[in-house]
Every structure is written in structure tokens, then in C-alpha cells.
Amino acid sequence: MKRPLHTVSLGQILRAGGLGLAIGCTAVAQAQAQAPAPAQAQIASGPATVVHRAVNRAVKATLDYHLQARSLAPGVWVVEGANDDFSVDNGCNIINTGFIATGAGVVVVNTGPSRRYGEQLRALIARTVSEPIVQVLHLNLHPDYFFGDQAFADRPRSGTADTLAGIAREGKAYEDNLYRACGDWMKGTETLLPNVTVAPGPMKIGTREFELIEWKGHTASDLVLIDRTSGVMFAGGLVFADRIPTTPHADVAQWLASLDALAARKPALVVPSHGSVDRGVVGIEQTRRYLRWLDASFTEAAQGGLEMNDVLRQPVPAEFRAWAAFKTEYGRNVAHLYPRYEQRALSR
């Protein structure tokens, strides 16, 4: 076929860019009714005692997330979300956010899935720390990292250049997705673009010395925040604990390389993107194990000529099936990633 006869002007193609069939969500998660996540205590590997479980405290009737600040070290708090998939029942609060007092103001790490979450987070911070907020940091472009930003409109809101570009590009589709998945919890939420670009490297605020490291693989830019004073690592989207990783922007090989580098730093306390902080360190190994299995099984399937429907139904190790959101997330992993393995196998 040497001479394409199709006559579409450049203008037509450009106009078509944002339209499609008005379908086709390749971004994060749609809502699906599903059973509550299994209790994490059932997971066999990892420490014998599970101190804390990330549970759902959201109350739909009052649209109150009942956020709680959990102290990880002096001046360092995490606000754990439910270890689950987005749902109306959990208010789509499945993310771990956090905040750190520096003596010169509070650094907020991620702002949650909705305007309402942002407002409740800001109120929680005000109840917990007497310092003002000096900076909001977004560890990647995904919606539950920045949809609370409207509550921090008067503060500097930062992320890497790639993350800022990603939020500008995907924000509208994320709004559609989360309104559909979370319903009333989203009322009044819209994308407020972060307004400060951060570069990786050391960052000193007040008495705190931070290190910002930009890795990639979960997304094109996965920022990790290390508080050198306490040793706490906010690992962002690179680490999932007792939960199937999400992959809408994933590159498995890059992700695994990033996890190698992250693990080499031997962090003592890891805040995963999803799942309990008590399982954060274990989560590094879990995420690696899962991605390695995914890579090997998708490679084998594609080289054996398997169809996507075969891969959706292939046996998955019991360990992974027990993790939160398995029922919905594995199918998304297949939808996001298997076509690439297929293309490799079909290319001459």
C-alpha cells in the first residue's frame, strides 16, 4: 500500500486528537463493585506482627474521610488511605499522603483524590502542627496525588517538570474518571495545576534536610522524598504494599531498575503509595516480585501466541491473588501492558 488515498487534512487530524470515540480510558481506574480488600494479616510473607492496617474510615453520608494523622517520627506524619480500589464506599481515598514539620513550615506530600480530601487534609494538618504550610509536593501525575490541590491554592504546589506536564495533559480525563468512580465525594473538584517545578537533589527547609530523587517506571517521573533527619522515605508510586500495582503509565523494565536503586538505599521506613506503612519495606520486595512475574509471564504468553483473553484467565500465584484490588487491577495490567509484549512477539 504505497499511496494512501485517504484524504484527511492536517487540521482534521489535529481536531481529532482530543476526540476519539469519546471513550477509551487508558488512564487510572474506573469504579467497579467489588468485595472489600482482604485483611493484610492474611499475607504470609513479611513481619510476623502486623501493627497497623490501612482501613477505610470514610463515611459516605457526611462525605467525611475521617482522616487520621499517624506519627512516623518526630514531626513526620502519614495519612493512610484504604488499601483497596477506588470506590464510593471509600471515597476513593486509597492513597497515602503525609506532612512534615520543618521548623520553618510544613511540607505536604500529595493532596489526595478530591477537593474535599484536600480541605480535610489541610484541617487535619492545622489541628496537628502549629506551623504554616510552606510547600505542597506531588510525587507523580496520578489523580489521587493532586486533586486536593484546590485546598492549597494559596500555597506553592510543586512537582517535577514531567509531572506538571502530565497533570496538564491528563487532568480532564482524570476528572471524568474519578467523578464516575467516586460520585459525590468529587463535588467541586477540578484540576488545579501545580505552579512550581522542582528539580531532584538535596532540599533544605528549616531544620530538615531532604533528598529528592527522580526515578521512573511507574510513570515517566516518579519522585521519591527522603527525610534525612528521620530516615523516612516517601516512595510514591514505585512501591505498593499488599496491593496489585497500577500500570497505566508503567514501563516494567524501568520500574524494576528504579526499585533496585531504591532498595539499595536500604530505607528503614517506607511510605508506599498504597498499603500500610507497616508493610512499606516489604512492599519494595513485593512490587519487584510482582513486576518480575508479570514480565516473565507476559513474555512467555506472547511468545507462545496467547490471546489477551487467555492471559486474563491464566493462573496467577496465590500470593498476588490475595493482595488488595487483584480482581480489578490485574485485568488493567493486562490491558495496559500485554499489547507491548504481543507487538514484540509479532514483529519480524
Next chain:
Amino acid sequence: MRFSKRLTVLSILAGLSIGSASVLAAPPDPYQGDPYKSLAWVSMKNEYIGAKSKWQFDDRVAVKGPTYADDPLNVPITVSVNGLADVQEILVLVDRNPIRRVLSYEPLVAQPAVSFRFKLEQASAVRALARTKDGVWHVGGTWVESAGGGCTVSGASRKDGSWAQTLGQVSGKLFENAATDVPGQSPGQAPGGATSARLRLRVMHPMDTGLVSGVPAFYIKKLSVLDGAGAELLRMATYEPVSENPVFSFDFKGARKGPFTIVGMDNNGNRISSRIP
């Protein structure tokens, strides 16, 4: 004499139908037994196979898809017919799509099994209608949930304009024993040589539905696979809902060797002609 005989037969038939109606006293089923209770089913069937065609729901026509359309632009469907002889055609229809006909597959010498991906507008039943030599359509289906519209992601090659550089290119490969529906055989693990072969193809084409403002329908209409000697092995008519850069799988019984020639044409007259070694 002749007349009266015919009248007698007619009156018996009339009596029977009145009798059964009065005994059952139930209103006619608007779904005509459709397990998915889709009001679109009957009119869609009538439109594509004709109101007078013989048909039946039939479990031997298996349609596999995801429970949920995680990527509504690429919903994978696998159709396979087991235990029905002489399948001449498999027609795939989607009740609640704005364009309902997805493809029509004639297996010729291939197995009555085909896999592909398509664009789903909203949650819907997905039907495969397999026509046997006697003209009867055997209907199987599955239900695919979807969040429906709202996401504004167009095909990647439309977005970046790369479709014009790759239009009509074909890649593909023959796999031994990949078919999962061969009884007693797990994929890729048949002992003692190939008992089945699967040809997988990817054809580069934007497959525009015509439902995007300013972009006319532009899609592959016909695709055939020929063997090395030029004999046609299978044939397909494809329509707008088939996904961008479609990937198809076809299964053959027994071992099979390349090369294959892939020929086809889109609705603008562009020809596809490619060789798979």
C-alpha cells in the same frame, strides 16, 4: 379436494396456536429468550441476518471477553465454536454500540475461531452468530461491563499522525499449539509435535469510525489469508468498530507452515498485500 385438504391443515394449525396461547396466557417474550435481556437483540438480529432466518441461542458458540472494558478502545474478544460442524460464517454484533456490526468471518479451511479487539461505546452484550451449512444461525455471547464514554483518548496513531507512515503494514507470526480450546491440551505444551497452529496478525490502520467530528470513516473492509500456493485459507469482512492497528488470531487444526500472504482492502480502496514467512 386439494383446497379442502389445505384448509384442514390451516385450521388445525390455527387451532393449535390458539390453544397454546390460551393455555399459556403469557405475553410474547420481547427478548426472544435472550439471556442478556437486551431489547436491541431482536431488531439487531433481524437487521443483520433477516427476520426470517432460522436461529437459536447455542452454548457451543463461546464468546470470551473481559468482565470489564479496562481499555474501551481495545476490548479483546475470542470466539470459538466447539461441536458444531460446517460453520460457514461467524458474524459478530454488539447490541449497544452505535455501529453494531464488528466483523464477519469465513473460516474456509481454518477453525471456526477468531480473536480480535474492538471499540466499545458502553456496557453491552457481545454476540457471535455462527451460521452452519443448513443456514441456521447459532448464537453465543458474553457481557462486557464498561464505564462508557467520557474519556477523550483517541487512537494513538491519530494523535501523533503516524498512521500515514504505517498504513497497511502487516506483522505476524505462526505459533504452534497456542490454541487453548483444543481438548486436553494446554497452550504451548502439546507433546509430540504440533496438533494446532495459530496465526496472529497485526495490521496497521487507524480504523476511524466516522463518529469523530471531522474524521470520516476509514477502515479495513476485507482481509484474506492465503497459503504459499495462493489458495485462500480464511476470509473476513471488517467494519468500523474493529480496533486501531487490529490484532487477529486464527487457529488451524494440525501443523501448518508458512509462508502466508495477507491481502485486503480498506474503504478508500487502499490495498493491503503482505507476506508472512
